Amino acid sequence: MRIIITENYEEMSFKATQILASQVILKPNSVLGLATGSTPEGMYKGLIKYYREKLIDFSLITTINLDEYYGIKAENEQSYHYYMNKNLFSKININKKNIHIPLSQAKDIEKECKNYDHLIESVGGIDLQVLGIGQNGHIGFNEPDIKFEARTHLVNLDKSTIEANSRFFNDSHDVPKMAISMGIKNIMQSKKIVLLASGIEKSEAIFQMVKGPITPNLPASVLQLHPDVVLIIDKKAASKL
Numbered sequence: 001m002r003i004i005i006t007e008n009y010e011e012m013s014f015k016a017t018q019i020l021a022s023q024v025i026l027k028p029n030s031v032l033g034l035a036t037g038s039t040p041e042g043m044y045k046g047l048i049k050y051y052r053e054k055l056i057d058f059s060l061i062t063t064i065n066l067d068e069y070y071g072i073k074a075e076n077e078q079s080y081h082y083y084m085n086k087n088l089f090s091k092i093n094i095n096k097k098n099i100h101i102p103l104s105q106a107k108d109i110e111k112e113c114k115n116y117d118h119l120i121e122s123v124g125g126i127d128l129q130v131l132g133i134g135q136n137g138h139i140g141f142n143e144p145d146i147k148f149e150a151r152t153h154l155v156n157l158d159k160s161t162i163e164a165n166s167r168f169f170n171d172s173h174d175v176p177k178m179a180i181s182m183g184i185k186n187i188m189q190s191k192k193i194v195l196l197a198s199g200i201e202k203s204e205a206i207f208q209m210v211k212g213p214i215t216p217n218l219p220a221s222v223l224q225l226h227p228d229v230v231l232i233i234d235k236k237a238a239s240k241l
């Protein structure tokens, strides 16, 4: 695990932008695994800036998002479809047919999950997966106790995750209690992983992920076993290391 500790959120975002941009330049038809949440927003802004400056071109890029709330409509402002469109896709030259996010309104969820696994295989796997981390150490929506061999599946969200996500919803009753998420196995099969974290509230999860035992109780700890992981974390998130 390589660990880059940055002064603040802005520097974290800048370093992450550089790694993604170099991936896009070196392999213009890369498959990027993308994450949502407030953490990668600065990185997406950086990528849009590079695109506008004509440094990077997304026309051959494929994207596969980690997760989506269960049952939410794509037009809902809280959906990850909406987030991705607003924060990245509507501002770059990506081909719409190369964008993939779990369809949480699919009638047959099990089939949708299997299709998602097949999709990841059919594009040759993920070249670079971006991750954030939940305060309980979740990655994607793989909550504590998840099986490391899980692939895309329907998840019951942890109470702490529902609480953390309620900041984005006007009414706490509207916060989804379930999600579709890529599994740990899908994530671990990515060729390269970049995990971002910022702020003191992530410091315990970061400490456990890096220094704690490898355990499904702290899903991100499995990344200790991946051969090519870069953590880009600001000094507050790194404060317990």
Ligand code: GLP
Pocket (backbone or CB within 6 Å): 035, 036, 037, 038, 039, 040, 066, 067, 131, 132, 133, 134, 139, 140, 141, 161
């Ligand atoms: C959600 C997402 C994760 C994300 C996490 C942290 O649970 N499913 O992919 O990493 O939130 O979000 P934030 O970056 O807003 O702290």
